[in-house]
Amino acid sequence: MGTRAAGQHARERANALTAWLIGAVAVSVAVLALAWLAFGGHGSTLILIELGAIGAMVAAHRLLGPRVDRWLQGAQGEESVGAAIAELEAQGWRAVHGVSLGRGDVDHTVVGPGGVFAVETKSRRGRIGVDRIDRRWLNQAYAERKLLERVTGRRVEALLVFSDAWLVGSVPARRQGVTILPARMLAGYLERRRPVMSAREASDVAERLAAAVA
Numbered sequence: 001m002g003t004r005a006a007g008q009h010a011r012e013r014a015n016a017l018t019a020w021l022i023g024a025v026a027v028s029v030a031v032l033a034l035a036w037l038a039f040g041g042h043g044s045t046l047i048l049i050e051l052g053a054i055g056a057m058v059a060a061h062r063l064l065g066p067r068v069d070r071w072l073q074g075a076q077g078e079e080s081v082g083a084a085i086a087e088l089e090a091q092g093w094r095a096v097h098g099v100s101l102g103r104g105d106v107d108h109t110v111v112g113p114g115g116v117f118a119v120e121t122k123s124r125r126g127r128i129g130v131d132r133i134d135r136r137w138l139n140q141a142y143a144e145r146k147l148l149e150r151v152t153g154r155r156v157e158a159l160l161v162f163s164d165a166w167l168v169g170s171v172p173a174r175r176q177g178v179t180i181l182p183a184r185m186l187a188g189y190l191e192r193r194r195p196v197m198s199a200r201e202a203s204d205v206a207e208r209l210a211a212a213v214a
Contacts, residue, residue, distance in 0.1 A: 004098035006082020009105050010075035077123030077163030077183075078107050084186045085110055085119075092199025093190060094206035099148075106144045111206040114193025116156045118144040119186075123163050130169035130180055133160070141178045152209060161186055 093112030
């Protein structure tokens with residue numbers, strides 16, 4: 001269910017940047033070919049054009065390459081979280097991925113017997129202390145929670161889920177109204193929530209949300 005697949009928005013951004021990078025390389029190669037024909041394969045002007053074209057290719061790769069990598073890493077993180085959520089479908093849980101609320105996308109809105117959850121996924125790798133979580137990430141997750149509460153008319157819990165990082169400290173952790181946990185704990189965390197609605201009610205809420213943001 002959902003207007004998008006998990007990680008779809010991030011992959012679309014990565015693909016768009018890749019297309020720009022390929023286009024920049026293609027233009028540079030075309031410039032080199034035309035210059036070669038125009039100057040007969042020799043001359044100082046040709047050398048300058050060649051250096052400029054090569055410089056443009058290198059600059060494009062340095063500018064766009066890391067951004068492509070970040071978006072792809074983000075897409076992989078969202079896909080792994082989406083897979084964890086999908087394991088709970090038989091228990092009445094539903095997810096709407098990539099919900100756009102005018103202030104960026106909510107990676108996953110999860111609705112089930114245990115309530116409504118705004119899930120912000122972070123694909124940062126390495127060791128991260130739960131007491132040293134970037135305040136901007138917490139603010140983002142909390143803002144998404146408040147926006148979803150206005151849209152759904154229901155209480156929403158904000159989750160900050162790390163798909164690849166090793167969280168140092170006791171998890172799940174609660175900081176600034178946001179619950180922090182690794183992706184491997186997400187399914188169990190949701191399963192343990194006290195039921196607040198039936199599976200049918202959860203499905204109806206998810207369907208209305210998906211229709212509202214389609």
